[in-house]
Amino acid sequence: MTDYPALHNLIAGEQVTGGGRETFDVLDPATGASLGHLPKATADDLDRALQAADEGFKTWRATPAAKRAGIIMKAAALLKERAADIAHSLTREQGKPLAEAKGEVMYTAMLLEFYAGECQRLYGRLLVRPEGARAEVRYEPVGPIAGFAPWNFPIINVVRKIGGGIAAGCSVIVKPSEETPASALALVQAFLDAGVPGNVVQCVFGDPDMVSRHLIDSPVIRKITFTGSTPVGKHLAKLAAEDMKRVTMELGGHAPVLVFAEADIDKALDTMAATKFRNAGQVCISPTRFLVEDSVFEEFRDGFVERAKAIKVGNGLEDGTQMGPMANPRRPDQIGGMVSDAADKGATLHTGGERIGNQGFFFAPTVLSDVPLEADIMNEEPFGPIALINRYAGEDEMIAEANRLPYGLAAYAWSNDVARRRRLADRIETGMLGINSAGLSAVDAPFGGVKWSGYGSEDGPEGVMACMVTKTVHEG
Ligand code: NAD
Numbered sequence: 001m002t003d004y005p006a007l008h009n010l011i012a013g014e015q016v017t018g019g020g021r022e023t024f025d026v027l028d029p030a031t032g033a034s035l036g037h038l039p040k041a042t043a044d045d046l047d048r049a050l051q052a053a054d055e056g057f058k059t060w061r062a063t064p065a066a067k068r069a070g071i072i073m074k075a076a077a078l079l080k081e082r083a084a085d086i087a088h089s090l091t092r093e094q095g096k097p098l099a100e101a102k103g104e105v106m107y108t109a110m111l112l113e114f115y116a117g118e119c120q121r122l123y124g125r126l127l128v129r130p131e132g133a134r135a136e137v138r139y140e141p142v143g144p145i146a147g148f149a150p151w152n153f154p155i156i157n158v159v160r161k162i163g164g165g166i167a168a169g170c171s172v173i174v175k176p177s178e179e180t181p182a183s184a185l186a187l188v189q190a191f192l193d194a195g196v197p198g199n200v201v202q203c204v205f206g207d208p209d210m211v212s213r214h215l216i217d218s219p220v221i222r223k224i225t226f227t228g229s230t231p232v233g234k235h236l237a238k239l240a241a242e243d244m245k246r247v248t249m250e251l252g253g254h255a256p257v258l259v260f261a262e263a264d265i266d267k268a269l270d271t272m273a274a275t276k277f278r279n280a281g282q283v284c285i286s287p288t289r290f291l292v293e294d295s296v297f298e299e300f301r302d303g304f305v306e307r308a309k310a311i312k313v314g315n316g317l318e319d320g321t322q323m324g325p326m327a328n329p330r331r332p333d334q335i336g337g338m339v340s341d342a343a344d345k346g347a348t349l350h351t352g353g354e355r356i357g358n359q360g361f362f363f364a365p366t367v368l369s370d371v372p373l374e375a376d377i378m379n380e381e382p383f384g385p386i387a388l389i390n391r392y393a394g395e396d397e398m399i400a401e402a403n404r405l406p407y408g409l410a411a412y413a414w415s416n417d418v419a420r421r422r423r424l425a426d427r428i429e430t431g432m433l434g435i436n437s438a439g440l441s442a443v444d445a446p447f448g449g450v451k452w453s454g455y456g457s458e459d460g461p462e463g464v465m466a467c468m469v470t471k472t473v474h475e476g
Pocket of ligand 1: 148149150151152176177178208209210212213227228229230232236250251252253283284330381382383
């Protein structure tokens with residue numbers, strides 16, 4: 001197995017590093033030790049990337065879709081070939097169990113395969129009018145894109161910034177998280193090795209505020225796409241509005257899970273507990289507020305506590321680990337504070353609630369119940385391995401609580417009543433709803449939210465269309 005790789009920026013196909021550039025220390029979340037040094041791009045580096053993206057867009061948009069598709073398929077194949085090495089680096093820099101990291105690389109390859117097909121189906125529309133007149137509706141790539149991706153899914157988040165764009169014929173400059181750079185670099189290298197020109201996909205790192213302002217400010221960039229927290233998303237959307245640039249925002253959530261008495265409770269428990277603790281809860285669609293119907297509340301709460309206690313926490317590289325450390329030192333500090341706040345306000349702590357061990361950023365799987373609505377954790381995304389379980393009288397109260405927050409990314413419901421399931425689908429304010437299912441991410445379906453969780457979609461045909469603009473040509 002390879003060691004953690006050397007780090008650099010990838011600008012116009014070249015590895016950019018050294019030259020007196022400042023560096024970040026990348027940490028291993030399982031130990032807190034340094035894994036490597038990541039060079040920050042300078043303003044000159046970013047200008048070079050912008051110029052290259054401008055040139056790359058002109059050639060890539062004119063490249064036949066079938067050729068683009070072949071190259072994207074090749075990149076997917078390279079990722080599959082390299083999956084073991086990439087997953088190893090991903091676990092080292094982000095902490096999640098190796099099996100989850102491998103799954104992430106494979107999903108990335110599958111998404112590219114989907115986009116390779118989709119980019120050959122970007123048809124326009126012909127509106128035939130009387131007397132030979134007609135209107136032609138064309139879809140054209142929006143232009144060079146600046147993408148900003150976070151650390152929780154170090155390769156999926158990044159491919160979501162690039163895949164739809166290059167399928168549509170755009171060039172992309174991506175700024176992944178400085179905390180998980182090796183996975184992003186492996187992805188961009190796979191594109192370059194597959195034949196994507198070096199000025200079509202580029203990867204830069206640096207001070208996030210400096211890089212995003214510099215790229216968004218440039219007239220070259222025509223679209224911004226960001227995954228991360230709602231406050232940062234609002235800030236970037238305002239910057240983008242200055243120049244009317246298109247925007248896709250995939251922001252925070254606070255997913256409700258509605259559990260009804262007639263549901264298969266064991267199945268709900270097994271599925272939701274596994275989903276809650278996946279990636280140590282650092283998932284924007286992580287199930288968080290469990291709204292349980294009165295008559296099954298104790299059964300559900302006790303079953304969840306039992307499953308949380310059984311989770312094996314450890315280094316993601318070790319066999320049998322089900323949950324790794326938190327990805328960075330900010331997370332245990334923040335969620336520790338949220339748990340104390342909830343307990344101070346009257347919540348019951350059943351298990352967890354504290355760090356584990358004295359090295360790395362581990363936090364115990366945690367279950368709180370009877371959490372008052374005024375607790376911070378009922379209103380702000382915990383982004384950690386914490387389940388909040390509360391009791392409700394019935395459907396109307398549960399839907400009201402589900403819709404109470406300004407977020408609307410993911411929601412889940414467990415019910416075997418068909419009429420109720422239809423009502424939930426109609427009434428819950430969310431971008432994605434899982435009914436008797438935790439699978440909300442699929443390459444052929446749009447991924448995205450409503451309200452403060454953002455706008456626009458990634459994945460599915462919508463993920464490519466989000467990188468295109470329409471032009472209508474009317475002929476008399
Ligand atoms: P943060 O909100 O400062 O950063 C979130 C991401 O945005 C990081 O990747 C960061 O590099 C990037 N970022 C921050 N400022 C930026 C800027 N000015 N321009 C461009 N990118 C910028 O803090 P954090 O501690 O990394 O995460 C805190 C919260 O963010 C989490 O608790 C969670 O709620 C949310 N988050 C959401 C997702 C998601 O998948 N939607 C992913 C990561 C974090």
